Amino acid sequence: MRFPVYITSTLFLSVFFLLELIFNIASSQDTMDDLVERGRMLYHAEPVGCWVCHGETAQGRVGPTLQFGPTPTDIFEQLESNPTMSVIMTELNLNDDDLIALSIYLRSMAELPLEDTMPAQWREALVQAKTTQAQELVFSKTERDVAVEAIESFGSVITSWEQRANEGNLESHYDSRIVATFNPGTQKFKPQKNHTYFYENIGTNSKPAVLHEGYVAPESNQVVVGDAITKEIIASYQLPVNLRNAVHGTTMSPDGKFVYIVGPREPGSDGNPDPGGSQTMLKVDALTLQPVKQITIGGRLHHGQIFQEKYLLLDVFARDPDGLGLMLYDPETDHVISGIKDIDLGGMVYTVWTDHNHIYALMEPAGYGPGRATGGRGAGNLRRGALVAMRPFWVAKIDPDNWEVIKEYPLPGYRGTWAVIDSGNKFIYIAMSGSSGLTKLNIETGEIVWTRGTGGGPFGITLSADESEIWVASKGENMGEFGRTISVLDTETGEFLATLFAAYEMDHVLLSPNGKEMWATSNGEGRILVYDSETRELTKVIDMPQNGDAHGLVWVHYNEEGVSQVVRDQGGFHGNINPAQNMPLEY
Numbered sequence: 080m081r082f083p084v085y086i087t088s089t090l091f092l093s094v095f096f097l098l099e100l101i102f103n104i105a106s107s108q109d110t111m112d113d114l115v116e117r118g119r120m121l122y123h124a125e126p127v128g129c130w131v132c133h134g135e136t137a138q139g140r141v142g143p144t145l146q147f148g149p150t151p152t153d154i155f156e157q158l159e160s161n162p163t164m165s166v167i168m169t170e171l172n173l174n175d176d177d178l179i180a181l182s183i184y185l186r187s188m189a190e191l192p193l194e195d196t197m198p199a200q201w202r203e204a205l206v207q208a209k210t211t212q213a214q215e216l217v218f219s220k221t222e223r224d225v226a227v228e229a230i231e232s233f234g235s236v237i238t239s240w241e242q243r244a245n246e247g248n249l250e251s252h253y254d255s256r257i258v259a260t261f262n263p264g265t266q267k268f269k270p271q272k273n274h275t276y277f278y279e280n281i282g283t284n285s286k287p288a289v290l291h292e293g294y295v296a297p298e299s300n301q302v303v304v305g306d307a308i309t310k311e312i313i314a315s316y317q318l319p320v321n322l323r324n325a326v327h328g329t330t331m332s333p334d335g336k337f338v339y340i341v342g343p344r345e346p347g348s349d350g351n352p353d354p355g356g357s358q359t360m361l362k363v364d365a366l367t368l369q370p371v372k373q374i375t376i377g378g379r380l381h382h383g384q385i386f387q388e389k390y391l392l393l394d395v396f397a398r399d400p401d402g403l404g405l406m407l408y409d410p411e412t413d414h415v416i417s418g419i420k421d422i423d424l425g426g427m428v429y430t431v432w433t434d435h436n437h438i439y440a441l442m443e444p445a446g447y448g449p450g451r452a453t454g455g456r457g458a459g460n461l462r463r464g465a466l467v468a469m470r471p472f473w474v475a476k477i478d479p480d481n482w483e484v485i486k487e488y489p490l491p492g493y494r495g496t497w498a499v500i501d502s503g504n505k506f507i508y509i510a511m512s513g514s515s516g517l518t519k520l521n522i523e524t525g526e527i528v529w530t531r532g533t534g535g536g537p538f539g540i541t542l543s544a545d546e547s548e549i550w551v552a553s554k555g556e557n558m559g560e561f562g563r564t565i566s567v568l569d570t571e572t573g574e575f576l577a578t579l580f581a582a583y584e585m586d587h588v589l590l591s592p593n594g595k596e597m598w599a600t601s602n603g604e605g606r607i608l609v610y611d612s613e614t615r616e617l618t619k620v621i622d623m624p625q626n627g628d629a630h631g632l633v634w635v636h637y638n639e640e641g642v643s644q645v646v647r648d649q650g651g652f653h654g655n656i657n658p659a660q661n662m663p664l665e666y
């Protein structure tokens with residue numbers, strides 16, 4: 080059957096009109112609810128939404144209150160101009176509908192009136208605001224500009240990554256030698272049973288400029304022992320001047336009987352350091368605080384930590400020609416067991432970390448400074464603008480059973496200084512001094528969970544007992560000025576929680592074995608600051624003898640039988656103590 084054309088079209092039009100009527104009534108209702116919902120999702124987006132800075136109810140936090148009900152144009156103008164909010168541009172990539180949804184949601188949250196006409200009016204206003212802006216301008220680029228453009232995104236680092244380390248087993252050896260032995264002297268303190276002590280190596284490098292008038296530095300390094308509960312210094316011993324060197328971390332044997340400290344070069348025939356000799360480490364008796372042995376390790380000791388409750392994992396400054404970049408050391412035999420050379424890792428090793436299954440080496444691209452100075456020198460030059468780009472820094476994950484590099488993680492920033500692995504071995508947190516940032520990486524996938532800013536030149540980092548917070552010692556490393564703060568961030572979101580006033584050049588920060596205190600060392604002022612990890616209050620300042628620069632921190636516990644054991648060093652907790660797994664040391 081055929082209808083005349085006019086009937087068909089009339090019928091069609093009326094049906095259409097009817098449908099549109101129904102649809103419109105329903106949709107204006109839906110649209111408002113949908114918009115509120117969409118706005119809510121965007122506002123509370125994880126990991127970064129507006130809530131991070133403006134608060135859960137838009138009450139304001141580091142950003143102002145939004146309870147006045149900003150229009151989409153207000154938000155648009157902030158996104159265009161407010162550098163703090165640039166993170167939102169990259170995370171959420173908001174279009175006009177999103178901005179409208181956010182305004183609607185903010186108004187609904189603040190219980191301000193909502194009109195059906197608002198979206199259309201706002202859309203029009205956005206068009207107007209955008210047309211009054213300068214159009215996208217096209218500038219000419221030099222060949223050099225184009226070359227920089229090709230490498231400037233971190234995405235290009237990831238997509239073009241080629242393993243820097245050689246393939247296969249990279250194990251190397253260094254023939255360590257015991258070059259001197261000393262009489263340990265008399266006992267300086269008598270440890271009590273069922274008590275906990277802290278050890279600290281201190282040096283001669285505090286900064287007179289930030290200490291009091293007439294400050295006189297100690298003449299040589301000292302090993303200091305204190306009471307971990309009263310936080311009083313118990314005893315210290317100053318090494319003979321011919322055994323001094325610029326001091327760094329504090330390392331102890333797992334049984335807590337010996338402390339390791341940087342030594343000078345090996346002695347020449349006159350007993351003084353031989354400028355052509357090998358770099359050494361001193362082994363110090365933990366009760367007499369005096370040296371017992373001097374051992375060549377092929378480099379100037381930087382940091383050490385207990386590895387698999389048996390060995391020491393060491394990293395060093397300047398290497399001897401045959402020296403290793405990282406190594407395992409046996410405190411029973413006082414020999415370097417194995418390690419890897421920088422050349423096999425494709426860059427210079429800075430610091431090394433472990434979850435006791437793997438070794439994580441923070442790697443620096445070579446050539447920006449002499450030898451191991453490359454990373455620090457490069458980062459400093461970058462900060463001053465003498466460098467405009469640098470080759471990437473990365474983490475090498477090493478299997479200590481076969482000494483193979485099994486994964487490399489390029490870092491979104493410059494010069495990783497410190498790494499912490501969570502108790503589930505799922506995430507690794509890395510502080511980067513050259514870009515004043517902290518990044519959280521998924522160990523399995525290599526995914527960067529977040530990267531956030533910290534105080535200037537971060538160095539040490541530590542997790543709180545429940546691992547919900549990470550504390551960062553903002554040392555001012557590679558900054559050309561001293562840092563004086565500790566930053567506290569949320570581990571889940573990377574959200575910034577607090578900046579704590581501290582002391583000059585905060586270096587290491589460690590959660591104490593009772594899980595309740597954050598201990599932080601100041602290189603500049605030669606003191607240890609203790610904070611309550613819950614309230615974040617500074618509860619104690621422990622001045623080192625003569626304010627010698629403080630580095631490291633190791634806790635030793637003596638049990639009921641008087642047997643000693645390290646329970647905490649810079650690499651983690653030991654001896655069945657771990658506040659993160661609800662096993663704090665009770666005191």
Ligand code: HEC
Pocket residue numbers: 121122127128129130131132133141142143144145149153154157161163164166167181
């Ligand atoms: C990283 C922190 C941060 C995030 C995330 C952020 N903001 Fe802001 N926002 C700020 C700060 C800081 C200001 C104040 C800027 C100033 O002082 O000039 C601000 C200002 C504003 C203002 C202007 C307020 C006024 O009084 O005029 C609006 C509107 C705004 N933000 C909306 C948003 C919305 C919507 C989002 C999410 C899409 C968002 N912001 C996400 C930090 C942030």
